[in-house]
Amino acid sequence: MKIPPDCVQIRRGGLYLSVATYDRYFAGLDTVVLLRRENDLVILPVHHAASGGYLLKRLSAAGDRVVFAPDFFREHGLEDDFDGEFCVGWDSAQAALVAKTAFKAK
Incomplete structure (x- = not known):
């Protein structure tokens, strides 16, 4: 699976990020918060794991x-x-990575 930089993939209930996207926006972080704002997917970095969120699990070497x-x-x-x-x-303005119209694609 090849994930282009500055793109995300959604499949089988997972949100997939390339190492380039991770390093650019979430380097060193273990969790993110996912939000829906209208038709956009908003991915917020979480700087304190105790704050909750979803784990950013390492997928590949x-x-x-x-x-x-x-x-x-x-x-x-x-x-x-x-x-x-x-x-x-x-x-x-949102301090987040945004996938425009992600929810309009369904």
Whole structure:
């Protein structure tokens, strides 16, 4: 599986990030918070693990990461068989990485 930089993939209830995306936006972090804002997927960095969130698990030796969150995606209408790739960008106003229209794609 090849995940392009500055893109994320959603499939089988997981959010997949390339090592480049992880290093650029979440380097050294172990957790993120996922939110839906209208049709956008918002990925917030969590700097204190005690604050909660979803684990950024290492997926490959290269350093790609996966956030396993089937409950979140199902709650927002993306079933386990959903498969999509989305470009992401940093939104400084939200202090988060945003995948525009991720939830419109269903």
